[in-house]
Amino acid sequence: MDLLAQQLINGLFIGSVYGLFAVGYTLVFGVLDILNLAHAAVFTLGGLLALWLVETGGLSIWLAFPVSVLCCGILGLLLDRVAFVPLRQRADSNFSGLISSIAMAIIFESAALGLFGARTVRFPAHTVPVHIWRWGGISITSLQVEIVAISLLLMVALTQFLNRARAGKAIRAVAENDRTSRLLGIHVDGIIAFTFFISSALGGAAGILFGLYFDSLSPDMGRSIELKGLAVIILGGMGSIPGAILGGLAFGLSEVLTVAITGTSNLRDAVAFTVLFAVLILRPSGLLGRKKMREA
């Protein structure tokens, strides 16, 4: 019983990081119908930047976290400006945007390699004070609780923002139809840039939390999560924020349980992607995705 409970906690925990990563992914997709494949590179840079601020800058992690998240947001603006804006007027902007985002991913990854080196590095010990709580055979660290709490907080804040705030409503309007939004007087290009800002900031936050927990950061760490993030948003329903959260948790749990049952991590991705495949056959729009009412 303890064993199962511990495994569920492990899954919930890694799932919430996946969720946070995927929320940023799905936000851009919902607004632009474009996959931003540089998202994983921003995730990596977020983690490495926070590490640099803590290690070289001597900042506390509580300060380094928001600073680094802000920088990632600015990186998102840059991404939009360089990779997407010049292509937006073209006929096939979806496809060429995808390709130019891959180019940006390569540039960001090389920048990380040049700035931080290829070695696997970690946050200095005691960056975050860690308590370990134990009930019987179950153990939870305060870091895990903090990471889940921060992830949920950010995701709830985002949902509230999209539903209540004026800018959030504008994002949803642009997602629904950008031409109509423009006619209604919404500054569409500004809203898209703002969406990239939020999306990249969340991606960077996920990178820092990931690096803090696993104690290992390297310029290629985004690769392991890139495909999973994609699978998570398909599983949850493209463009759906609650779907991305649910998909992340489901993906994390399926991974952990697969490893626990088989005793090897080789089948982990195979099972996770088989689940994805099955969901797509049974519910092509994903768990929480709505059927498209009309084609734009």
Place this chain on the structure above:
Amino acid sequence: MHNVQRRVGMTFSLCMALIFISGQVFAAAKEVKIGFALSMTGGGAAYGATQKNGIQLAVDEINAAAGSEGIKIVPVFEDDASLPQQGINVFNKFINADKVSLIIGPTLSNTAQVTDRIAQQAGMPVLAVSNTAKGITEIGDCIFRDSLTEMVVIPNTIKVAKEKLGVHKVAVFYGNDDAFTKGGYDAFKQAIADAGLEVLTEQTFAKGDRDFSPQLTQIKSKNPDAIIVSALVEEASGIVSQARQLGIAATVPIIGGNGFNSPALLKNAGEAAEGVMMGASWNASSSLPLNKKFVAAFTARCGNPPDQFAAQAYAGVYIAYEALKKAGSDHKAIQSALGQIKDLDTVLGKFSFTSGRDAEHTPVVQVVKGGKFAVFGE
């Protein structure tokens, strides 16, 4: 005319006399050329640099002590650039142009697989001082090595863990998609079976994994006496720190292979690395008098303490010297003299060659203590 002739004659005889006398003084110290093929650039450059320091120290010591009776070593250093192709050029130069008596090196096993075949064909004795891959000494009867393989180090670690810590039931955790970690697992598996330990569970991970908590949770539920891990250092750090976070008690030791033998483990796993055990062929804190002298001399000269690669290279020069003293510069004689080396005192301990020309000396078991690698039980 006559006068000039006499003067020339006197000068001539004086010169002859001088040559004769100087010959008496200097010719007694016989000079022997050793070729050192090291990786001074490329991927193995960090190892090559420390090996060269160890070699230079040994050569200088031997030459200073040679006096008029002993032999002097003339070192010929060449860089193999960590590449097998360049290694071939270096070996050909040593064999055909420099006509050395013996070759020490190359740094990397990968290079040795190619270059040692050339030496074997030419009948040139080779002493490897850092190759641990399987099959190096099997290339032929000219190839020797003083670096212990995992097949020797790992059974010793398991034996010590069983006898000193009372380990009986173990969990095994290894990377099953990498030649090195899989090789380490095979060695552990053999050693566990030979020592009669019970394996409670075997779990695996893949290269690039960062989350090891599912497997470690399974391992924890079995309550093993020790966890045996075959991993490269990147994954090793993650495994060690996540195991402790999941509440696997510090009294359950984590035992690793050669991949754990890296300062990166201490840095990346931090406090969680305390108590981690691993085998090694040499440890700086070993209390052998020869070793203490070596560590002090090396530190004074290079400004930093030696590592395992420097120690094995340093010992290699002394092992070669032992054979050269007996055999002179004839290749066949050197080869048989090397084969006869038995219980030679070196910084690695009492050193002998096995019948398969592999190293035989007692390996050490290290434990992480106070953020450093210490010898277990000392």
